[in-house]
Amino acid sequence: MTILLVRHGETDGNAARILQRPDVPLNARGLRQAEQLARRLATQGFVHILCSDLTRARMTAAPIAARCGMAVEENPLLQERNFGDLRGTPYSALAEDPFGPAFAPPNGEDWPAFHARVAEAFAFIVRRRREVDGTLLVVTHGLVCHAMVDRHARLPAGVLAPERYDNTSVTVLHGAAPHGVSLLNCTRHLSVADEMGRDGGPA
Numbered sequence: 001m002t003i004l005l006v007r008h009g010e011t012d013g014n015a016a017r018i019l020q021r022p023d024v025p026l027n028a029r030g031l032r033q034a035e036q037l038a039r040r041l042a043t044q045g046f047v048h049i050l051c052s053d054l055t056r057a058r059m060t061a062a063p064i065a066a067r068c069g070m071a072v073e074e075n076p077l078l079q080e081r082n083f084g085d086l087r088g089t090p091y092s093a094l095a096e097d098p099f100g101p102a103f104a105p106p107n108g109e110d111w112p113a114f115h116a117r118v119a120e121a122f123a124f125i126v127r128r129r130r131e132v133d134g135t136l137l138v139v140t141h142g143l144v145c146h147a148m149v150d151r152h153a154r155l156p157a158g159v160l161a162p163e164r165y166d167n168t169s170v171t172v173l174h175g176a177a178p179h180g181v182s183l184l185n186c187t188r189h190l191s192v193a194d195e196m197g198r199d200g201g202p203a
Contacts, residue, residue: 001175002182003129004046004137007145008060009033010167017091019083019098020203026059033168033190038063040170040189047134050125052078052141060168061139072139073128077121080141080203084108099143099202118147129175136175142202145171145185153179164202 009030013020026034041064051061053074061072083098084107096103104110109117121144129136145165153173155161162185165171172183 001129001133002135003125003173003175003179004041004044004135005145005148005171005173006037006060006137006139007142007165007167007169008052008056008139009037011056014167019086019089019091020056020080021087022079023055025055030056030167031059034060034063036189036191037168037170038067041137042067045135046137048128048132049073049137049139050075050078050128051139052076052080054079054141057139057141064137075121075124077117077124078138078140078144081114081143082109083203114143115147115151118144119152122148122152126175145169146202149181149184153181155181155184159184
């Protein structure tokens with residue numbers, strides 16, 4: 001039994017390298033990516049869908065759920081890191097690196113708070129996977145994917161986690177501890193056109 005970990009499709013905020021607001025939707029490329037992802041996952045045999053309750057994740061999960069005839073269970077634990085008052089700000093306008101180890105956004109989550117929430121989210125994912133007794137699909141965000149793989153899974157010897165997870169990338173974790181990674185940041189479902197220009201922001 002496995003956990004399929006998916007980052008949401010592209011948004012204008014990703015493309016423009018902006019710290020995103022919660023209600024940012026997928027852009028036209030992101031909608032195409034979500035449809036291509038849905039076609040790929042239709043044969044993966046998952047039995048349940050978990051999803052962040054932010055708009056861009058919900059829009060990514062929707063065509064998957066429609067194709068498979070499943071409901072989507074939303075959970076705020078799967079949200080992207082909260083950058084507080086800085087949401088909506090371009091990276092280029094920030095005085096500090098928002099992803100730096102000591103960076104604490106005003107009225108947002110510092111790294112310890114974010115990692116504590118992700119740990120709670122991962123425990124929930126593992127518990128839900130046992131309850132549904134089958135492969136579980138999780139649609140979430142780039143920094144969440146990174147934290148889950150880096151802190152709660154085991155990569156094969158010699159394999160390094162990517163600095164950023166691509167839009168609609170698929171990562172496959174074994175459902176039981178130590179949650180070995182058998183597929184990492186895979187976007188083979190995307191067309192050539194939608195593979196180009198993937199230099200947007202990690203969040």
